[in-house]
Amino acid sequence: MISTTDQRIVRILSPQSGTALSSSELDTVQSGIKADYAAIYYILGAVGAGGITAGNFKLQHSDVSGSGFVDIPVSGNGTGGTFGVVTSSTDDNKIYAINVDTRKTRRYLRVTCTAAAATLACGFAILEMKEAPFTAVTRGVTGAELLI
Amino acid sequence: MINFLDQRIVGITPPAAIVNNASFTTAEVDSVQNGIKYDWASVYVYLGATDVAITSCKIQESNTSGSGFVDVVGKRGVASLSPTATDDNRFFVFHIDMRRRQRYLDLVLTVGNGATGGFVTAFAILSRSKEVPSTALLRGANGGEMLVT
Numbered sequence: 001m002i003s004t005t006d007q008r009i010v011r012i013l014s015p016q017s018g019t020a021l022s023s024s025e026l027d028t029v030q031s032g033i034k035a036d037y038a039a040i041y042y043i044l045g046a047v048g049a050g051g052i053t054a055g056n057f058k059l060q061h062s063d064v065s066g067s068g069f070v071d072i073p074v075s076g077n078g079t080g081g082t083f084g085v086v087t088s089s090t091d092d093n094k095i096y097a098i099n100v101d102t103r104k105t106r107r108y109l110r111v112t113c114t115a116a117a118a119t120l121a122c123g124f125a126i127l128e129m130k131e132a133p134f135t136a137v138t139r140g141v142t143g144a145e146l147l148i
Numbered sequence: 149m150i151n152f153l154d155q156r157i158v159g160i161t162p163p164a165a166i167v168n169n170a171s172f173t174t175a176e177v178d179s180v181q182n183g184i185k186y187d188w189a190s191v192y193v194y195l196g197a198t199d200v201a202i203t204s205c206k207i208q209e210s211n212t213s214g215s216g217f218v219d220v221v222g223k224r225g226v227a228s229l230s231p232t233a234t235d236d237n238r239f240f241v242f243h244i245d246m247r248r249r250q251r252y253l254d255l256v257l258t259v260g261n262g263a264t265g266g267f268v269t270a271f272a273i274l275s276r277s278k279e280v281p282s283t284a285l286l287r288g289a290n291g292g293e294m295l296v297t
Contacts, residue, residue: 148207
């Protein structure tokens, strides 16, 4: 099994520079198929002065598209949906991962992220579907795909 | 099995200032991480806003870190993709069987001459290692990792 061809990648924040770096919402149902797990990645480039302060980099969920988003609470095993402080001096070019059991969250997810000063960032999610995608499009490859 | 906990993400080109008529700086991908060989590498080229085509988007390989890179040639020729000026916000992906390739990969990524150029990020997801990565750092999450259950 080649695991990356059994997953679907979804764009949630295109590569860009800014302070408002929240993602678009992630629908855990894609093409009618539910994802049981989602790995949400944020890759940062140069982090602006002041970094990202506590509480400004977190995961939210909702049952409704476009509204009703609330923070993911800390769960019984002590895990939660908020990253700690991101600093401008030490956290350039780092990768942040949020691994989510979407069977236990609401259907729609989003990352809220606000930097103190212009910061380079991108975000995407990798979904593990109940049925493996079998085309480039259903794997989320909106451009093109090459198998070597 | 949760596949993405068995994979490792590796940055190639972190989000950078917009580039026009120039090549992006790319980090080579070592298919051996912490002494563990990964059999597959998926290299993702993630476009943001762009007003010009990517003139070169191809994979090279070498047995030596930092030198000796040559184009990867598959059954259909040189392994290259051709994002256009209207491919804003799209993913382009190379899935590579590393059992048949040299140890190190490099992405050649050059943006054409447009009005402002393009935002591009690139990263690799390594999979099918003989031993699965057991910590956030080994999975490549060098900033932080949260588990939401």
